[in-house]
Amino acid sequence: MPHASIPRHRACTQPTTEYDVVIIGAGSAGLSAALTLGRCLRRVLVCAGGPPRNAPSPAVQSFFTRDGVKPAELLRLGHEQLRPYDTVEVRVAQVTQIVAEGNFFELEAEGESGRTFTTTARKVLLATGVEDELPPVPGMRDLWGRGVLHCPYCHGWEVRNQALAVYGRGKIVTGLALLISRWTTDVVVCTDGPGNLSANARRRLRQQKVRIYEEPVSHLEGKPNGELRHIVFENGEKLARHALFVHPHQHQRSSLAEQLGCRLTSKGAVWINKQAQTSVGGVYAAGDTTPGPQKALLAAAEGTQAAIAIHETLTREECPK
Known part of the structure; x- marks a missing residue:
């Protein structure tokens, strides 16, 4: 026709x-x-x-x-x-x-x-x-989209009830960590140095049992499938995490x-x-x-x-x- x-x-x-x-x-x-x-x-x-x-x-x-x-x-x-x-x-x-x-x-x-x-x-x-301008942490770009995530509404269900981390500082990391805490009870904040967190922010995170790591981050270790295995700090400590959320510029x-x-x-x-x-x-x-x-x-x-x-x-x- x-x-x-x-x-x-x-x-x-x-x-x-x-x-x-x-x-x-x-x-x-x-x-x-x-x-x-x-x-x-x-x-x-x-x-x-x-x-x-x-x-x-x-x-x-x-x-x-x-x-x-x-x-x-x-x-x-x-x-x-x-x-x-x-x-x-x-x-x-x-x-x-x-x-x-x-x-x-x-x-x-x-x-x-x-x-x-x-x-x-x-x-x-x-x-x-x-x-997205990812932080210059070795391993961050390699794991982007699988082990390093940006949106809990896009990926929260897939990593629910797992050990998760949130990377960043100040108000942005506080808000994102509190949001992520709705998907799991095991959340840590990694500020990669001084976190610039207010007393109120620390109180709110503490209320949700969100731990804060202010030790500088050395790199991220991933699995062959692109998932996160460890956050490695400059002091040599390794923190096992299933995924890390970041709100990049x-x-x-x-x-x-x-x-x-x-x-x-x-x-x-x-x-x-x-x-x-x-x-x-x-x-x-x-x-x-x-x-x-x-x-x-x-x-x-x-x-x-x-x-x-x-x-x-x-x-x-x-x-x-």
Whole structure:
């Protein structure tokens, strides 16, 4: 059965561009946005970059109907379910520059073959994600995603009732340790030197029977499967733990938001309003790129919300009063 022609209700004041929307990033947020926009008959280009942030993790947890699916499989399904929408194109490409040209954008990108191409779009959605800056403790990166974890909502069930540790200092480590104590009664805080913990923080941890180790950490010892075996301190002591939680600093995976002049929060996230629009008109953002909790399911929801906002904005532009 032939595809129905795509209706075009475009006022003469609208620019003629190759795409209505270019989505940069093909994780949960980007693919979810592409799906919604495809169903709105929008011409969309998805620029897929490198592997997702959760690639080292054995599974995506707490994702409705997909609990326990491997990260790569979740994305494979996302790509597969875009195929019926012939107005959506997915390309492996790294966008290197975005230039605002009045009421549209010109984008330059490097394709899979290394060749550069340019394209134009009326709106841009940044779904580029973030990168975690793990503490420089030997073994931390090697065990990331299995023995070293970041989110109790993603991994708490899998390590419940085990001997766990939380790495960090100050308010952040206190809050995370108290949260982890809901999954197990055996929690220790490792501050890797002076913990900068207030008297109140120490009291709260003590109430939950959370022990505090302020001895500097030498390295982490893991098992062949990537799980944690021991935290090794500089004094030679070894502490057996099943997993260690850490809340690492992060930075934007892409510099495009900064290049465009988008406002960033004090923590380096891309600021957005309730319609998922950044401080730069026509540029939207969704997923881990933006402030708030970071989970694949939430990123997918934010991608959908951004897509709806973009479609409705485009419609208002096409149907002026």
